[in-house]
Amino acid sequence: MSRVEEETKLELERIIFIGRTFEEYLDMFSLTVQELKEKKILDCPAGACSFTAMGNKLGMDVTACDIAYYHSIDNLEKKGIQDIEHAMEQMKNVKHKFVWDYFKDIENLRKHRLSALQACANNMRESSERYVPVTLPTLPFQDEEFDILLSAHFLFTYADRLDYDFHKKTLHELVRVSKEEIRIFPLVDLTGNRYQHLDRLKQELLDMGCTVEEMKVPYEFQANAHSMLKITKNQ
Template identity: 40%
Template sequence: MGTTVTGSDASDRYEIDDVAFLGRTFAEYRRMLGLEAVELSGRRVLDCPGGACGFTAGARARGADAYAVDPVYGPPVEHVADRARRDLHRAVDALDEVEHLYVWDVYDDPADLASHRWSALGRFLADYADHGDRYLPAALPRLPFPDDTFDLVCSAHLLFLYADHFDHEFHVRALRELCRVARGEVRLFPLVDLATERYDGLDDLLLWLERAGHDPTVRPVDFEFQRGADECLVIDAATG
């Protein structure tokens, strides 16, 4: 499990053995998902998958009724912390040969990136320890919530990014489930894979979402770390 750079393609691709359990800060989420205009106070919010992120704690601190799901959740905090620290060390080490795949504007350098990841992890672990009922063990494409539960559903760094791990049918099923539990918006980031290529099934998914009665929009965001990853997908699930 975790993140490694392997083989002769190491300079062209950020290689992942499995889905990494990493974290982003609340501020990073706001930029990645274009959430500046979204009023979180009084809204029910889901982060799926939540990873080791500080978003759920940050959203709740701003008045949201916030939850997160991830298949890693459930064990005691020390076990989750061990997994998160291991994946974080591997992820930072893996940048050595692929720094050119990234735009170093959001972060000054790999050390600055690592400091953001560690900050997010610290916020997550403290909140996981104190509010474990907000962090539920679950994974797409099946979530343990009734229809129309959340005003806002966020999904970052899973769909599209791990296109070589999850086939197109999984993406369809996952989007259907995210829309099912949302009574408002679903927001996803990024729209590129680990090789920084736009997900080649995205247009088919947009058409499928439209036919399902939803209203998908690709919007630019004020965030680009992976080259070309400067858009998010916003879905008006309420129209379905």
Template identity: 55%
Template sequence: MFSLKEEDIAKKKILDCPAGACSFTATGSEKGIDITASDIAYHFPVEQLNEKGSEDILHIDETMSKVTEAYNWDFHENIAELVKHRKRALYTCTNHMSKFPRQYVAATLPSLPFTEEEFDITLSAHFLFTYSNQLDFKFHLDTIKELLRVTKEEVRIFPLVDLEGKKSRYLNVLREELKNDAIWIEEKVAYEFQKNAHTMLRLKKV
């Protein structure tokens, strides 16, 4: 979803925010990549994160069948495969977090406990723009500026559509607001699970 190869980030310092209960930090770390995950969920013990993640996966299993037409099933062949993938990611994440808790930093956006340009690249998936109906314009602007503050090279955000698959209404105004902070690049990617969610935003620091 971010159009990145392993060699693109091998010598970079990466921030995943908000990271949730995904396996990116654990898997990347095993390959020697310097990754830090940050999320509001990390305020809670890993046992609670595992419990909440398991509940969310159960919710997916119960509700996804009602909206299967809103998704492309090329990457995940069916709901059972999606659930299996999510369970594996949750286990990998919480197991790694138990062993290496310092790589998982609790934070409540739009504020991050990191220094200026502490990371080379920041990745942010399925949060900004996805929840355009729940998170207002100011939150989006403040959060993106904060992600840019802690990033040296670029911030990548995926996708650019809301939960209904519609392009976020904040995009055009944000582009204008951020014109002095970063170069705005919208780039189509190979990954598309939610229909119309096939474009990421690259914000290259100026």
């Protein structure tokens, strides 16, 4: 194996390729299909979520972007299956930290995660142009290219490894490429605590001329992860 191949393999090993279903997205972001029908939408970062696949089949205009998309679809699909199985094993030890209303049990959760992965992988093969590789905090899109931007389980979630400066730069970039609004879910880190710099970031957004709201949504799986940040760009 060459050094480049080895580095690529190691990079892929660091990526967790797990995704949520289309229905989860609607609930996480408190949205309806009708609200999104006439919008140009960006899912960032999208991972193995099926939102782009299912959304476009329903006549929506959705683009997905993620650092994972630098890798081949076959490798990502294999990685996704491994990651789901690993996550389900880990879930047995932390089951008490989750709310089991949306999913009946771990097996039901596994089915949802595998369903999202399969839909995503199939759609990547059919519509590869919809899946754009990116490396945050920069995005290869034009100013205000998308009406709505959705961002799930990335910012705030990984507060232990993404510092405040990264959050700030990424938010500036999300605002730049969005025309109307950005919705970010959830507002807690992996321990279930509210992101400690959230108020500071909200002030940053207000200074940029945005309106910012913390809104409760009809979705909670990780305990305390039941709110999103809605950022509206004032025209």
